Amino acid sequence: MSVSNGRQFLGIPGPTNVPDAVLSAMHRPAVDIRKGELVEITQQIKEDLKMITRSSGMPFLFIANGHGAWEAALTNVLSRGDKVLVLESGSFAVGWGEAGARLGLDVEVLGGSYQRAVDPDALEARLKADTAGEIKAILVVQVDTASSVLNNIPALRRAIDNAGHAALFLVDTIASLGTMDYRMDEWGVDVTVSACQKGLMMSPGVSFVVASEKAMERHQTADLRTAYWDWTGRLAPEHYRSYAGTPPVHHLFGLQKSFEMIRAEGLEAIFERHRLLAGATRAAVGKWAEKGEFSFNITAPEERANSVTTVLLRNGDTLPAIHDYCLEKCGLVIGVGIAALTGKAMRIAHMGHVNAPMMLGTLATLEMSFKALGIPHGEGGITAAVEYLAAHVPR
Template sequence: MQQHTGRHFLQIPGPTNTPLPILAAIAKPTIDHRGPEFAELGHEVLAGIRTVFKTGNPVVIYPTSGTGAWEAALVNTLSPGDRLLMFETGWFSTLWSKMTKCLGLEAEVVKGDWRTGVNADVIEAKLREDKTRSYKAVAVVHNETSTGVTSDIAAVRRAIDRAGHPALLLVDTISSLGSIDYRHDEWGVDVTVGGSQKGLMLPPGLSFNAISDKALAASKTSGFPRAFLAWDDMLAANANGFFPYTPSTNLLQGLKVALEMLHDEGLNQVFARHDRAANATRTAVRHWGFDIQCVNEAEYSSTLTAVRLPEGHSADELRREILARANMSLGNGLGPLADRVFRIGHLGDFNNLTVAGTLSGIEMGLKARGIPHRKGGVEAAMDILGGNWPPAARAAE
C-alpha cells in the first residue's frame, strides 16, 4: 500500500475530521454510566444539544447512526398502514422512503430531479387535495447529502399551515445540523433527525430526535411496537441525566466538548464560515468550467458541493487519482449520479487553508487526469477566502 506523508485530507461530506480536543475527550477513561459524574454529563449534553437544534423541547440521543434516528422518528409517531407524503431530493430521501415500506407504512413520494429541493407549493397542493386527512406526516430532507441541495423548511411549514392540514412535519438534518442555520421550534418541525458525524465533528455513533409537543402527543397513540427506540423510557431516564440502557459514554464525553467548541466560536460564526467555504468552492468549480449539481442558487448547500464532470470523464477515476497522489478523499456519486459527480465536503472542523488545500488537490487531479478545465480555480477561490482573512492576533506586550 502506498505510504503518504502529511495529513490525510478527509473532504467527504461526512464523517468529517474530528478535532483533537474531541478525540482527547473520547479517549478519557470510561465513567460509571449510573454514577453521579455521568448524571452531570448527561444533564449537560441533553441541555446543550437543544441549543444546536434551537429548541426548548427534549432532544433524544441514541447510540446509533442517523438511520436509527430516522426509524425512531417514524415508529414513535405513526402506526402501521399510515400514509406519509415525502419528496425525492436525492439518495438519502430515497433511502428514508424505502424504510417506510419496510415498516409497513404507505409513502407517497413526489418525484424529483436530484438537482432541486422540496417544492413547498406541491406539498401544499397535495395536502389540500387530501380531504380525508389521510396523510399523517410530511417527511423531507433539509440538506440532501448526495446532491448538495438545501430545502427551505420554513416554506414547507408555511405550506402545511396554509393547507390547514394536521400532518406532522419530520425533517432530516444529518448533513446540516451545526453547519447550516436550522430552527426546530421557529419552523414548527415536529421531529428533527440528526447525526453526530458531520457538523458536530464527532465520529459516527450518536443520533438525535428533537421532539415537539405535538410529536410527543402522537407517540402516546402510535401503534408500532418499540423498545430500544422508545421515547417514553428514554425521556423518563433523561430527566435524571441517565439513559434506559448503556449509552455511548465516551462519545457523550466528546459531544460535551463539541458543543463547547461550537458555542465558543458562536453558531452564527460557524454558519458564516460554512457559507464562505461553500462560496469559494463554487467559485472554483465555475471557474474550472464545470456544472454544479444543484441548479438553484437559493438552494446551494453550505456543507458540500456536488460537481458534474463533462461527458466521457469518470468522477471515480478522478477521485482515485487524487487519493493516490494527494492523500485526499472526496465523496462519490450515489445512485444515478455514480461516476457522474464527485462531492466536495466543506463542513465541520476546517478553515480557509483547508478549503484552499482541498481545491488545490482537485485542480492537480484534473490536470493529472487530462480533464479539460480552465486553470486558476484555486486563485479565484482565494479571492473569496482572502477577503475574509481573520484578524491577526495581537502580540503580547
C-alpha cells in the first residue's frame, strides 16, 4: 500500500522545483541566436543578476553548473601559484579550494567546523599574520548546502578590512541567492558566484559570476585565463561571444520567466517567505529532537540558513528506511547527508518555488515516516510548524 500516486515532490536542496510557468516558458521553438529577442533576453538577465546581487558589477553567464562558475571565478582573477585562503564551514568552500588546487593554485584552508559559521576573528588573525601579502584571494560560501550554515558575509568583510589586507573576497551564493539578503557592493564582495537551480527556480545548466571593478582590474594580469571561461572574450560585441559559443536558448527563456516571477513577488517578500518556512521547519525539528534521536547540525540558531536545514540522526542506520519510505510510500524525495555527513544526516530544503502547503506536506510526510518506522521522536512537530506559521502569518 502507498499514497504516492500523484505529482512527486522534490524536497532536496537543489535542483529545486521548477515552477510550471518556467517550464511553459521553455516549451517553445528556438529563435535566432545572433540578433533580436534573444539578445534582449541576455541583456535583461544580466540586469536581473545585478538586481538580485544588489551590485553594479559586471555579470557573466556560463553554460555550466556551479562548479563551472567556481572555475570561471578563479581562472579570471588569479595566476598559477597564487595563494588562496579557503574558509571552511562545511563541504563547499573546501571543494572550491580543491578545484583551485587542480588549476595550480596554492590553497590553504582556515580550519572550521560543519557545525558553526566561519569565525571572523580567526580570519582577521590569519590575515594580519600574512605580512607579505601572499594571500591573493579568500573563498567562502554564504550558505553551505552540506552543513546548512549561514556565514556572516559583512562580518568577514570587516575582518578583511580590519587586517588591512588586499586579497580579493570571493563569495559563493549558490545555495542562498534568491532566498535571503545579499548585498555585493555594500558588503565589499569582489566576485559573486551563483547558479540557477536553487533559489532562482530553474533547471540546472546555467551559472553566473558577477565581478567588481577591483576584480576586473585583477583580471587584466591573471594568467590562468582560458578560452572558454575568459571574461574578456565574453565582453566582445557579438551575442554568441557572451556564451563562448551557442547560447543556451531554452534555459534563457526559462530564466527570463524566473526573474519575472522574482520581480513580481519582490525580494523582501521572497526573503520573508523563506524565513517563515525555515522557521516552521525548525519548529518541527525542535520537537522531533526531544527524544534525542534527531538534532540540528548547526548549533547556533542565528547561524542556520533559511534555504536548507541539515538534521543529524543519532542512529544513521535508519536513514535509508526514512528515504525509501518517503519516496516509495509517499512520493517525497528528501535530501541526504553529503560529504562528512554522509550516512549521518538528512537535509530538508525550503528554497525556491515553495509555499506553506509544500513545506507542511514535506514535514508531515517525514513525521509520518518516523511513526510508521518506529523511530523515536518528539511528538507534535507538525503542530509546532502550523502554530509557528499561524502566529507569524497575519490575517
